[in-house]
Amino acid sequence: MTTRTLIQAVNDGLRSAMRADDSxxxxxxxxxxxxxxxxxxxxxxxxxxxxxxxxxPLSEDGIIGTAVGMAMNGLRPxxxxxxxxxxxxxxxxxxxxxxxxxxxxxxxxxxxxVIRTPYGGGIRGGLYHSQSGEAYFxxxxxxxxxxxxxxxxxxxxxLAAIADPDPVLFLEPKALYRTVKGDVPDDDQPVSLSxxxxxxxxxxxxxFCYGAMVPVASGAAEAAAEKGxxxxxxxxxTLLPLDEEGVLAEARKTGRVVTVHEAPxxxxxxxxxxxxxxxxxxxxxxxxxxxxxxxxxxxxxxxxHHYIPDQRRVLDAIEEVYNF
Amino acid sequence: xxxxxxxxxxxxxxxxxAAAGHDPGLQPDELIHAxxxxxxxxxxxxxxxxxxxxxxxxFSIPNRGIEAVSVGAASALDKxxxxxxxxxxxxxxLYHGVRPLEMMHNMFGNGADAAKGRQMSVHFSFVEPLHFxxxxxxxxxxxxxxxxxxxxxxxxGEDRVCxxxxxxxxxxxxxxxxxxxxxxxxxxxxxxxxxxNGWAISCPSAKQTASESYAVKAQAYGIEGVLVEGNDLLAVxxxxxxxxxxxxxxxxxxxxxxxxYRMGGHSTSDDPKRYVPAAELEAWxxxxxxxxxxxxxxxxxxxxEGLRERLEAxxxxxxxxxxxxxxxxxxxxxxxIFSDVYRDLPTHLRRQGQESFxxxxxxxxxxxxxxxxxx
Numbered sequence: 060m061t062t063r064t065l066i067q068a069v070n071d072g073l074r075s076a077m078r079a080d081d082s083x084x085x086x087x088x089x090x091x092x093x094x095x096x097x098x099x100x101x102x103x104x105x106x107x108x109x110x111x112x113x114x115x116p117l118s119e120d121g122i123i124g125t126a127v128g129m130a131m132n133g134l135r136p137x138x139x140x141x142x143x144x145x146x147x148x149x150x151x152x153x154x155x156x157x158x159x160x161x162x163x164x165x166x167x168x169x170x171x172x173v174i175r176t177p178y179g180g181g182i183r184g185g186l187y188h189s190q191s192g193e194a195y196f197x198x199x200x201x202x203x204x205x206x207x208x209x210x211x212x213x214x215x216x217x218l219a220a221i222a223d224p225d226p227v228l229f230l231e232p233k234a235l236y237r238t239v240k241g242d243v244p245d246d247d248q249p250v251s252l253s254x255x256x257x258x259x260x261x262x263x264x265x266x267f268c269y270g271a272m273v274p275v276a277s278g279a280a281e282a283a284a285e286k287g288x289x290x291x292x293x294x295x296x297t298l299l300p301l302d303e304e305g306v307l308a309e310a311r312k313t314g315r316v317v318t319v320h321e322a323p324x325x326x327x328x329x330x331x332x333x334x335x336x337x338x339x340x341x342x343x344x345x346x347x348x349x350x351x352x353x354x355x356x357x358x359x360x361x362x363x364h365h366y367i368p369d370q371r372r373v374l375d376a377i378e379e380v381y382n383f
Numbered sequence: 384x385x386x387x388x389x390x391x392x393x394x395x396x397x398x399x400x401a402a403a404g405h406d407p408g409l410q411p412d413e414l415i416h417a418x419x420x421x422x423x424x425x426x427x428x429x430x431x432x433x434x435x436x437x438x439x440x441x442f443s444i445p446n447r448g449i450e451a452v453s454v455g456a457a458s459a460l461d462k463x464x465x466x467x468x469x470x471x472x473x474x475x476x477l478y479h480g481v482r483p484l485e486m487m488h489n490m491f492g493n494g495a496d497a498a499k500g501r502q503m504s505v506h507f508s509f510v511e512p513l514h515f516x517x518x519x520x521x522x523x524x525x526x527x528x529x530x531x532x533x534x535x536x537x538x539x540g541e542d543r544v545c546x547x548x549x550x551x552x553x554x555x556x557x558x559x560x561x562x563x564x565x566x567x568x569x570x571x572x573x574x575x576x577x578x579x580n581g582w583a584i585s586c587p588s589a590k591q592t593a594s595e596s597y598a599v600k601a602q603a604y605g606i607e608g609v610l611v612e613g614n615d616l617l618a619v620x621x622x623x624x625x626x627x628x629x630x631x632x633x634x635x636x637x638x639x640x641x642x643x644y645r646m647g648g649h650s651t652s653d654d655p656k657r658y659v660p661a662a663e664l665e666a667w668x669x670x671x672x673x674x675x676x677x678x679x680x681x682x683x684x685x686x687x688e689g690l691r692e693r694l695e696a697x698x699x700x701x702x703x704x705x706x707x708x709x710x711x712x713x714x715x716x717x718x719x720i721f722s723d724v725y726r727d728l729p730t731h732l733r734r735q736g737q738e739s740f741x742x743x744x745x746x747x748x749x750x751x752x753x754x755x756x757x758x
Contacts (some may be wrong), residue, residue, distance in 0.1 A: 110538060116568055121527050121561030128531025128545075131516070132465070136531075143641040148557065156524050164517035165499040166723045178588070200724050224726040253729065300729035 063243045066236040068210035069099045069175070073137065073176050073348035075247050077107050080135060084219060087122055087139030096141055097177060097236055123149035123174060127157050130226070132171040137221060143178035143230060144187040150195070157226040158201030160336075167240040173220045173227045179271045180367050181234030185360035191270075191322035191353065196228050197299045197331070203252060204299040205225040208273035210241040212296060215250030222249060233269035237321035239274065253297045255305040261291035264377050265309050267332050268319040269295045272368060276319050279373035288381050298328060303335060310336045314345040315380040321367050346383035349376040388731075390596075392612040392642050395621055396671065400678025407617050408624065409458065411564035411685055417478065417616065418680060419452050420559060421673045422691075423698040424450045424474045427483060430627045430702045432470040435651040439710060440490050442507045442756040444470050448614075448646030451672030452578045453548070455476050455619030456641075459627050460546060465514040467547040470505045471578065475548070476725065480512040487709035500715040501724070503756065523549060523556025530566045533573040533630075544630040546623070548576040554597050563638065567604040572630035574623060575638045578613065580645040585658040606636040609651025613643030614672040619678065643672070652756055717743060 062072065077083045085103055087095070091114035094101030103112035115122050119140055126136040140146045146153070153174065161169040180189035196204050205220055205227055207213040213231070220227035258273060259280050268276040273294045280290035293309050295301065310316050316336060318329030329350035336348055351368045359366050396402045401588035407414065410588055425745040426448050446453070453474030460466070466475050473486060485497065490501035490509050497508050498517065508517035516532075519525055529547035536543045554577060566573050577597045581588060594600060601608025607629065611622040619641050626637035644667035648655040680686035721728065728736075741748075 116561075116564050118561045118564065120557050121565045122526025122528075124524065124558060124561055125531030125534065125565055128467075128528035128533070129535050130531075131528070132532040132535035134535045151521055151524055151557075152527070155521050156519060156528065157521075160517060161726070162723045163498055163506070163519070165497050165501070165504050167497060167508050167510045169726070188491050203725075300725070300731055303731055 060242040061245055062240055063210045064237050065207070065210045065213045065231070065239050066097055066099055068213040068243050069217060069231060070101060071102065071243060072214040073103060074106065075214075076137070076218060076221045077103065077111060078246070082133060083111075083135040083137060083139045084129065085139070086115050088117055088141045089114060090139050095139060097233065099175070099231075100139065104193040110133055119145055119147075119149040120152060123152040123157070126172050126174070127152055127160070127170045130157070130170040131160065131168045135171060135221060136160065137173045137175060140174060140176040142184075142188050143176040143192055144190045146174075146176055146192065149278065153196070153202065153226070153228070154199050158199045161225070169224065170226050171224050173217070173229050175229045175231060175325050177233035177236070178230045179232050179234055180358060180363050181271065183360060183363060186357050189358040191320065193230055193298055193320075194322055194327050197328060199299075201225065202299060203297065205252060205297050206230045207271040207296065208232060208235065208270050209239060210243045212250055212256065214243050215248055216252065216296060218247055219249035219252050223252065230270065231336075234271040244289065250296070253300050253302050255302050255309070256294040256296055258292040258294050259290065261313070263289045263313055264315040264317060265291040265293060265313045266317045266319060266373065266377065267293050267295055267306065269298065269310070269331075272319040272321060275368060275370055276373050278370040279294070279377060280368060282374050283377050286378070288377060290377060306332060306335060307340050310340050311343040314343050315383070316344070316348045317351060317373065317376045317380055318348065319351045319368055321353045321375055323355045324350055325355045327352050346380040349380050351376045356363050390610055392610045393618055393622060394612040394615045394681045395617040396615050398675065400675065400682045401732065402617065402679060402682065406614060407620065411666075413458070414680060414685060417458055418676060418686070419675060419694050419698060420454045420474055420478045421450045423477050423483065423702065424453070425673065426695070426698045426702045427473070427486065430706050432651060434490070434706060435561040436629075440504055442504050443490065444649070445647045445651070446471055446474065448667065449578055449580050449643045450474055450673070451616035451676060452576070452613045452641040453618050455616040456546065456548070456576050456623040458620045459623035460544070462513040464627075465516060465529070465532055465543070465545045467525040467532070467545060468507075468518055469517045469549050469553065469578070470518055471550065471580075472521075472548045473505070475505060476507060476509055476515045479515075481509050481515065482705070484705040484708060485639060486511070488712060491709045491712065492714070493709055493712040494715040495709070495712045496715070499719040501719070511604045523553045523558030526553070526556070526558040526562030527565060529573050530562050530571045533566070534569055534570040537569070537572055538634065539563055542631050544572040544627055546574040546576055549578060550583060551581070551588050551591055552586065552596060553577070553580040554600065555591055561606040563601070563636070566636035567606045568734065570633065570635035573636045574626045575636065576623070577638065577640045577642060578738060579640050580643050580644050581663070583647040584650050596640055598638060601638035602676060605738065606638060608638045608640070610640045610642065613641030614675055614730070615674045616671045616672060631710070644670075668697050
């Protein structure tokens with residue numbers, strides 16, 4: 060075990076995967092000698108050369124479009140989109156191409172590839188460096204959507220994503236890049252996709268969260284404990300395909316549920332969790348599911364701390380469902 | 384500003400069929416194979432039109448007028464090369480040995496279709512006898528993919544190329560720009576074949592670009608650009624052959640503009656009389672690519688009317704037989720809705736699949752639509 064920040068763990072995962080398999084390539088804007096704007100790819104060009112880790116033209120469509128072609132022709136591309144906010148020119152390539160290739164070709168072609176991109180707020184990045192677009196992609200059969208919240212998961216889930224036979228969108232909570240540290244196994248231990256992580260066991264209220272909201276929810280759970288409320292905190296980790304049975308089991312356990320994400324509430328991921336529970340576990344529920352989310356507005360800059368759910372807001376929701 | 388006169392398209396044979404000693408690099412049997420492929424494309428179009436008009440398939444994309452582009456270009460490729468086609472390129476697949484039956488299975492979307500009936504017709508996908516990559520309906524998305532696949536060849540030091548084909552409308556797409564730009568920077572072994580057939584559904588070239596040609600766009604990306612007469616099969620072959628040679632030898636990408644004309648609608652659902660000037664059609668009719676190639680073949684003493692009649696009958700019988708067989712082939716099973724979304728069936732799809740079987744048992748099969756497609 061070594062103590063690493065989340066971004067160091069991403070770097071470790073990339074390095075391990077590249078050492079293990081020559082067909083793994085890392086590319087995107089500024090990922091080469093500079094090592095990426097957040098330094099996630101630091102040192103990779105140095106170790107593996109410009110053929111394996113390289114800068115591309117400034118074109119998200121080109122990055123993902125070429126990655127799809129490489130993936131169908133035997134390479135394992137790990138493409139970086141500098142900020143998730145910039146991914147939309149490549150939406151067509153992700154949604155209509157990478158995600159549908161296996162299906163539309165009857166399994167003749169496939170696109171095993173990873174798209175890494177930092178998402179979320181907390182860096183005063185305003186509308187275009189802060190968005191949480193996971194819901195757009197979770198509506199896409201054929202794609203997998205993964206979000207780590209700890210250094211160990213960042214490495215383990217990334218290794219699993221790179222080894223996966225299908226395209227994976229790997230959303231990295233940029234707010235946690237350097238603010239969380241944790242033990243990371245030195246050897247390569249992939250963390251299975253579509254598996255939940257129980258962050259904290261509790262018996263009164265279950266909080267479903269992911270990414271940068273995991274430490275926020277944990278903090279709220281800590282505060283709730285002081286008030287005598289036992290909170291079960293679940294890190295979903297893989298949003299698509301979701302471990303639905305796992306979610307239902309954790310919901311049934313407490314009968315009271317709060318969902319937390321930074322993305323806007325309307326049609327957000329919390330709505331899916333809420334509907335899943337309503338359809339399959341309503342008889343266990345003691346209170347309506349409460350969603351804590353970003354507002355249904357674009358992401359503000361100066362007032363971002365009002366927009367992003369914080370510990371107070373999550374605690375408020377926990378108390379509300381507890382006292383219902 | 385003085386407009387720059389566009390260069391005349393590159394040709395090999397005169398309209399009368401004279402090739403002035405040009406060596407096409409094809410043996411007589413290969414030339415006849417190319418000719419037979421042209422006739423097969425035409426027969427396939429004809430049969431599909433009838434199938435569509437009689438309501439037995441929903442949709443088809445006719446090739447009349449542009450056949451020499453696909454067949455000429457395909458003849459310059461090896462089977463180890465990859466084709467990223469548009470939906471008006473199936474002559475390339477036929478040239479390399481895909482059988483009309485395999486294509487007909489797709490036209491009917493039946494259980495023997497390589498794509499398992501998931502795509503609408505004319506969206507072929509083959510991996511044998513060569514990679515004819517699954518066709519996508521959005522325009523231009525396959526172009527950067529071809530560059531990526533070419534880069535894979537380049538990285539492995541393989542002597543193989545990708546050819547990506549698209550229409551004049553495709554040059555306006557995001558993918559066109561991304562692909563040519565990346566191909567230029569990477570010196571990728573890729574050939575971009577723009578089949579300029581004058582129309583993007585109902586939009587003429589003048590509404591697509593203000594450039595003097597599409598080929599000239601190559602300059603801005605630092606790759607080679609060639610304008611070729613698209614109805615002269617041997618000219619398309621020669622331009623492609625040179626581009627392939629350049630790509631294989633590390634010289635990078637080429638944009639070929641093959642100037643041709645779509646002698647019919649965009650699809651079986653389109654009525655070109657609403658927008659195509661009759662005079663243009665007449666002007667191109669005398670450049671019919673099949674007749675043009677016949678005159679060449681006659682000039683080298685490989686062709687007479689009897690050959691045409693014999694081959695036409697042969698390919699029509701094959702295509703007709705394929706249509707009959709494909710029509711009788713059962714539809715894909717319900718489970719194919721759920722398979723191939725991911726390599727391994729996830730739990731929620733297993734459950735949805737189970738629900739759909741139970742629902743079909745309980746409620747009976749849902750009513751199918753009439754299959755009429757408006758585009």
